Amino acid sequence: MENKKHQKEWITIPVLPCLSILDTLSFWETMGFEITYKQTRPYQYGVVKRNGYELHFARVSGMDKTNNFSGCLVMVFDIDKAYQEFT
Numbered sequence: 001m002e003n004k005k006h007q008k009e010w011i012t013i014p015v016l017p018c019l020s021i022l023d024t025l026s027f028w029e030t031m032g033f034e035i036t037y038k039q040t041r042p043y044q045y046g047v048v049k050r051n052g053y054e055l056h057f058a059r060v061s062g063m064d065k066t067n068n069f070s071g072c073l074v075m076v077f078d079i080d081k082a083y084q085e086f087t
Contacts, residue, residue, distance in 0.1 A: 009078060015071040018057045021046045028055065 018024040021044035025035050033048035033055070044059035056073060076082045 009076070009081070011075040013054055013056050013073040013075070015056045015058050015073055017070060018044075018059055020044075021057060021059050024057050 021038065021040060025038060025046045025048060028048040029035055031050075033050040035046065036049045036054070037045070037047035039045045043061070046057050048055050048057075058071070
């Protein structure tokens with residue numbers, strides 16, 4: 001059993017920009033990653049996983065090579081505890 005003292009309370013996952021979710025997922029699949037999520041509508045979003053690590057990708061309408069974005073997904077296991085810490 002995992003020791004709760006060492007269990008992460010939050011997981012942060014960068015959301016990386018891409019120009020085409022299908023091309024991006026295909027590339028990472030050839031690199032040995034498993035596609036665990038693929039969405040093409042209403043927006044493009046995808047996730048690949050390998051050895052317990054995930055990469056998330058998103059395509060935003062109007063994005064090109066010079067105009068992109070980045071983000072970070074934050075997954076909180078105990079939202080009430082996080083809320084109390086920040087208020």
